[in-house]
Amino acid sequence: MSSEKKVQFRSKLGLIAATVGSAVGLGNIWRFPAEVQAGGGAAFLVIYVICVLLLGIPVMLAEFSLGRAGGTDAIGAFSKVSPKGKQWSWVGGLSVLTAFLILIFYVVVTGWTFEYTWQSLTGDLYAGGHDTAGFSGKMEQYIESGTRPLVFSLVVVALNLCILLGGVTKGIERLSNVLMPMLFVLLLVFCGVSMTLPKATEGLEFFFRPDFSKVTPRVWLSALGQAFFSLSLGMGILITYASYYPRNTKLVRTATTVSLLDMLVAVMMGVIIFPAVVSFGLTGESLKGTALVFVTLPEVFAQLPAGRVWSVLFFLLLSIAALTSTVSIAEVTIRTLQDRLHLSRRAACLWLMCPMFVLSGVCAMSVGPWSGYRIFGKTMFDFLNDITANWMLPIASIGLCIFVGWVAPRTLLRDQLSNHGTLRSRLFRPSLFIIRYLAPVLILLVLIGGL
């Protein structure tokens, strides 16, 4: 049996570090700046902050409450918490499946960040032409070549396996305690570097000057989608992590801290990226998607003094952010295997990660040599990305809100937010209102908008 003794995070700081480690990922570092660019600079930022505060935090509280009250995996939590919960376990099941599918391709992307760190170290990244064409060629070579991305994906899976075998406190918590402070230090260093660039002020002006003419309903929907993705909502992660929270953890304070730190990282990324791209005249198309981090930024580094050092540090930062997210999303399935199938931790880790070697490997190849094999007209990579982001995450999040808002006993949220009446919880009523009405409707709009 897996649950002889209740596993818990050992310290408050460790618990925050682990949860922030999950939230801070590629969503903050490369998706956020691209969204800001498309959504009218600070106008998007303002809308994003509203989405996080108004919807993100309450839904996070719903996941935390369910997770801690359940004290088990994301599927079991539903049936534990409410007599009618059994019929709702499918929501947990959907989250776990989503987490599993996301892990497959997120591992591949994490592999790219590792490869870029490695190629910066060896200098190979800067061996060819230092223009857009040169770095695009390199990207093709690194991402689409097949074997190398395959190898780096396998490295990421192996690393995950080692960390997760260590368990929640000795693996996840310890890792986060080391990597999260490192990540913040690196971010601070890069903010500093960015301020020394020739057109730093112009870049900041672009970032902090709102252009509300660019704000369409679409921008609202993408801000909401971005908020949910960035806070790791709907994937069962926070339900699982909260099951490791001690009884006296203050959930409201934890949710606020995690959300603010996650937003802080996103804002810091804006402060880093916009001065850089404006200073080197690299706006527009180059800011979109993968090109931003894998083409545009290397172009910037190539023009900086000691550029290779910055390059190594930046891709290290990216790798850290991505790795701590993969660990959290893998934990969802591991906990489920432990609690549903009564596997030992070791067995659960192996049962998840052995297939992952194959699946992520295939997914890595689907971007390159195997791109001819299509699922509904898409490569495996794009297919997984699309169904999880556009379908599964929104549906799981709506299900969660309906369950916590309407099906579970009202006392669930109240007891959890107030630690069974020992704390005042002014956020209980507004949160319940949002979880019941506002969040499901707005997420439904995101779902429809995504189609």
Ligand code: PHE
């Ligand atoms: N919050 C993460 C991010 O911003 C999302 C995520 C978490 C994705 C865990 C995958 C795994 O990137």
